Amino acid sequence: MVTATPLEAELLELAGSVPDPELPVLTLRELGVVRAVHARGEDTVEVELTPTYTGCPAIEAMSLDIERVLREHGVREVTVRTVLAPAWSTDDITDEGRRKLREFGIAPPRTRAASGPVVVELGTTRTREPRLPEDGPAPVRCPHCGSAETELLSRFSSTACKALRRCLACREPFDHFKEL
Amino acid sequence: MTTTPAKDTAVTAAALALGDDALVLSHRLGEWAGNAPVLEEEVALANIALDLLGQARVLLSMAGDEDELAFLREERAFRNLQLVEQPNGDFAHTIARQLFFSAHQYLLYAELAAGDGPFAPLAAKAVKEVDYHRDHARQWTLRLGDGTEESHTRMQRAVDALWRHTGEMFQPVEGIDVDWTGLETAWLEWTTEVLRRATLTVPEGPRTGAWAAGAGRQGLHTEPFGRMLAEMQHLHRSHPGASW
Structure with missing residues (x-):
């Protein structure tokens, strides 16, 4: 790891301040997708950007904005390079990013264990999640009323990174940023 | 990890095989847009298609120019499994195809991700996406298999029809160094358990051998594939160099 120059x-900081094209409440830094900036010579810069999902169509808009x-x-010269490894995870979203997502009406992803392939038992469609064990994953809370009683409507929503859920307390449907 | 891997022939061949699987299945799933049984499924299938398209773009770019490879190759130059080119059929066929393929892709990518070969970075990323695809197909298989008499009959029919295409998934691919026999054993075990829970019968028909299908990796494809390619490629071929 080379230490970044001032x-x-x-x-x-500047590249990270660019808003996400699909979720403009978040900056790219809060989303955790800007990996590094390398200055090459006087006024040439290379930026390393990682996609959330492999097929995320927002990556081109992000590059142009940066x-x-x-x-x-x-x-003068800016090159944005897409890097895949290490793979982006929803754990890369900052605490501030999670807070903003919730305010925006999207249930933020729960944090997950640091290693190993992901095992996500989502349960059957249109049923409530079974009572989760004390040491298990936290329930997905409704971003509107905070209730932990929510049900899954669809594993995929307006974008690949979200699932569609409904709150059983306030009855509002909402997007949940899926753990990845 | 971010350097471009050497374009050696084995890596190119493997990238084509995996890239074509993802591209062709992505296109098939995209055909559901506007036709899915409910809006949630429309969105789900399109999202799975998008994930696969993203994977295809990375893989085909490892083998050459992604657009040329996708839109200007003839049928015999495609290296995808025959399973992924099978027509959507009814919803049960689409789900059975996805169940078989996603289970295979998940196991394969998990193993590639654990290694340090040229496919490790993509596989590590894609395996997390495929986990959702696999779960989606599994949940639907359970619902349809253990659902109404009609849904059970259709799901069983789909599983039976596509079974003969599943042996090809475990034919070794040059340039991919994994334990294919181990993958197949794990796949059979997982799939058998899902079918059992869905009250479906594991087909008895052969998965390999003369009668079974499977020469997609050698460029031999089934009849519907040509028509799919014609639709997928005609815009690019009719308007060379066009851009938005």
Whole structure:
């Protein structure tokens, strides 16, 4: 790991301040997708960006936005490179990002164990999650009323990264940012 | 990990095989857009298709130019499994195809992700996506199999019809160093358990051998594949170099 120079740190901050094109309440830093900024020479910069999902169509808009912001800051050459490893995880979303998601009406992803392939037992459709063990994963809470009693309507929602759920207390449907 | 792997022939061949699987199944699933039984499924199938398309783009880019490979190759140059090119049929057929393929892809990618080969970065990312696809197909298999008489009959018919395409998934692919026999054993075990819980019968028909299907990796495809390609490729071929 090479330590970032003050310039690189500044540019990383700038690139990270770009809002997510699909969830504009979040910045790319809060989403955890800007991996690094490398200054190459006087005014050439390379940015490492990682997609949330392999097929995420927002990655192109993100690249263009990062290029624009850094150019406006005076960087002449900006290259945004897509990196896959290490794979992005919803654990990369910052606490501030989670808070903003909830305010926006999206249940944030629960944090998961650090290693190993993911085992997600989602239960059958349109049934409540069974009572979860004390040491098991936390329930998905309704972002509107906070109730832990929610049901799954569909494993996939408006985007691949979300599932559609409904609150059994306030009856509002809501998106849940799936754990990945 | 981020350097471009050497374009050696074995890696290229393997990237084509895995990339074509993802591309072709993605296109088939996309055919459900506007036709799915309920809106939630419309969205689910399109999202699974999008995940697969993303994987296909990374894999085909390892083998060459993704657009040229997707849109300008002839049928015999495609290296996908015959399973993924099978027509959607009814919803049960689509689910059976997905169950068989996602279970295979999950096991294969998990093993690739654990290694340090050229496919490890993609596999580590994709295996988490495939876990959701596999779960989606499993839940539907349980619902349809253990559902009404009609849904049970249709699900069983779909499982029976596609069974002969499942042996091909475990034919070794040049450039992919995994324990294929071990993968097949794990796949059979998992699939058998899902079918049993869904009150479905595991077909007795052969999965390999002369009668069973399976020469997609050698470029031999089933009859509906040509028509699928014609639809998938015609826009690109009719308007070379067009852009949005």
